[in-house]
Amino acid sequence: MKTLYSxxxxxxxxxxxxxxxxxxxxxxxNNNILFLDEHINRLTKSSLELKIGENHIESATRQLKKSTKTLNKTKAIRLTLSNSGYAIEERDIPYDISHYKRGFKLWVYPYKRGENPYYRYKTTSYMENYYARNTAKSKGFDDAVFIxxxxxxxxxxxxxxxxxxxNTFILPSFSKPIxxxxxxxxxxxxxxxxxxxxxxxxxMNDIKVMDxxxxxxxxxxIMPVSSIESKDFSFDFSLSIKINNKIFQI
Structure with a gap:
């Protein structure tokens, strides 16, 4: 990961x-930060509610736009905000068409999640997510599922x-800690x-009947899932490509 500003x-x-x-x-x-307003609005809302870095939002947004002006490749951009300041970093996006053709394999994280409201915020207290993902990868999966x-x-x-x-797409209820x-x-x-x-x-048992x-x-x-542990899914990756072309403005 390369630091653009810190x-x-x-x-x-x-x-x-x-x-x-x-x-x-x-x-x-395409020389553009996708959904910039939505990301900044969410960051601002979280900052004000949690009292974290609210004095730096405006300058961080300006610096974000300035720091990415010279980029000419597809990149992942991370903006990290704290009470003492902020950092802007860039890295490559590791996914290509081969990932969508084979789909992600998911592992079920064995430790149950509680009702902590902070799961609804994107905080840097990320140890649980980091550990779950790395453990999943060490077992040959792409990511971990929380229950x-x-x-x-x-x-x-x-x-x-x-x-x-x-013909129905089903999402977990966002009244949950998500x-x-x-x-x-x-x-x-x-x-x-x-x-x-x-x-x-x-x-969890309902995955058996999902298509x-x-x-x-x-x-x-949107990335297809080929399996959740022993449950295999069939999929047509062209749906992902179609949706991604729309939302990524390709």
Missing amino acids: SEISWENEIVKFGIGLFETMAFR DYENHILECSSSNIIFRKD LKGIAVTKVIEELNKDFKIIEKNIP EAYVCNSLLG
């Missing part, structure tokens, strides 16, 4: 000591999850043109 951070900083910070990960494509104490499916470590049954991603909102808008969309609690599954985030767009 305030000076010391070991005394809250973001270093306690993970008290916020961040947004955005896609830079709650009622065995309802929530989300993945870095993405939202969507299921399809017949971060509602920017990308999933855009994907739903596109899917809603041809399919029915519902939001409800999804018990397809997908994960969504701002770098992936």
